[in-house]
Amino acid sequence: MAGEGQLSDRLRRCADEILRRLERGILVALTGSGVSAESGIPTFRDRGGLWDRWDPEQVATAEALQKRPRMVWRFFQELRELAQGARPNAAHYALAELESLLRAISRVVVITQNVDGLHQAAGSRTVIELHGNAGRYYCMVCGREHPAPPLTLGELPPRCACGGVIRPDVVFFGEMLPEDAWSEAAAAVERSAVMLVVGTSLQVEPAASLAYQALQRGALVCQINLEPTPLSHLAHYTFLGPASRLLPALVQRVRELLSERTPWRRAEDQATAQASGGGD
Numbered sequence: 001m002a003g004e005g006q007l008s009d010r011l012r013r014c015a016d017e018i019l020r021r022l023e024r025g026i027l028v029a030l031t032g033s034g035v036s037a038e039s040g041i042p043t044f045r046d047r048g049g050l051w052d053r054w055d056p057e058q059v060a061t062a063e064a065l066q067k068r069p070r071m072v073w074r075f076f077q078e079l080r081e082l083a084q085g086a087r088p089n090a091a092h093y094a095l096a097e098l099e100s101l102l103r104a105i106s107r108v109v110v111i112t113q114n115v116d117g118l119h120q121a122a123g124s125r126t127v128i129e130l131h132g133n134a135g136r137y138y139c140m141v142c143g144r145e146h147p148a149p150p151l152t153l154g155e156l157p158p159r160c161a162c163g164g165v166i167r168p169d170v171v172f173f174g175e176m177l178p179e180d181a182w183s184e185a186a187a188a189v190e191r192s193a194v195m196l197v198v199g200t201s202l203q204v205e206p207a208a209s210l211a212y213q214a215l216q217r218g219a220l221v222c223q224i225n226l227e228p229t230p231l232s233h234l235a236h237y238t239f240l241g242p243a244s245r246l247l248p249a250l251v252q253r254v255r256e257l258l259s260e261r262t263p264w265r266r267a268e269d270q271a272t273a274q275a276s277g278g279g280d
């Protein structure tokens with residue numbers, strides 16, 4: 001198919017440019033819920049099912065959590081039920097593989113808006129969680145950490161021994177991002193030579209601004225998404241389609257190009273990585 005041939009060429013050119021750029025910095029992957037969609041976790045902007053009944057911008061807010069914690073928890077339990085048992089998909093594994101493939105050349109930092117822990121489950125080692133992790137819980141009054149409440153919990157919201165409402169350690173709309181995560185993310189973008197933007201509509205700030213910062217600093221920006229976003233016409237490469245297909249395809253080209261390099265070139269990569277502190 002002509003379309004497939006063209007895609008293959010573009011993926012190869014993109015992979016080649018990624019490798020050349022990485023001589024000057026690190027690779028940052030900014031990911032969103034689209035990466036986990038094929039693991040069965042619905043994105044916020046998908047239509048149907050959960051979103052016919054809930055609008056996350058109404059229920060996943062700081063204000064709702066204060067004023068209507070039972071409603072927020074009903075929504076959250078439904079989401080947990082859907083996400084139950086989710087496993088990483090080929091897109092998560094491709095990013096983890098990219099990290100080990102590039103090990104001698106550069107560092108890979110994953111900055112994710114997802115709260116599902118699937119990048120870590122797939123083996124990515126440097127993952128910055130901008131919006132927290134839905135596997136952690138704490139009391140809104142005394143701050144004590146709590147285990148995940150059972151999905152079958154009858155009386156919502158779950159409460160701490162002190163009487164306070166227990167909440168997931170995730171960032172709700174209207175809340176600040178965890179400071180450490182944000183400064184680590186900004187620092188990673190400052191060092192980036194390449195940014196992959198995968199499965200995010202880029203409608204949630206300040207996460208989205210990281211993609212534009214990468215562009216501004218002159219990084220090569222490559223987007224993989226099911227549909228176009230405001231970044232699409234600015235990115236150097238935009239691949240439209242499922243992340244579970246396109247990300248492994250891109251990583252495969254990187255693998256091929258690396259294996260075509262001479263042993264002499266590979267030794268040089270290693271030396272460059274050590275000199276720039278890019279390796280471990």
Ligand code: NAD
Pocket residue numbers: 031032033034035036037038041042043044045046113114115116131198199200201202203204224225226227229241242243244
């Ligand atoms: P979003 O719902 O705004 O956008 C998802 C994007 O992914 C869309 O542009 C869509 O076209 C694309 N997409 C859907 N399926 C895809 C696929 N298979 N391959 C490639 N792209 C695909 O999500 P967002 O940008 O991450 O922002 C929403 C907020 O919701 C974030 O703050 C995030 O924390 C939260 N959220 C997290 C999870 C999770 O942890 N898995 C799930 C839902 C929402």
Ligand code: ZN
Pocket residue numbers: 139140141142143144160161162163164
């Ligand atoms: Zn408490």
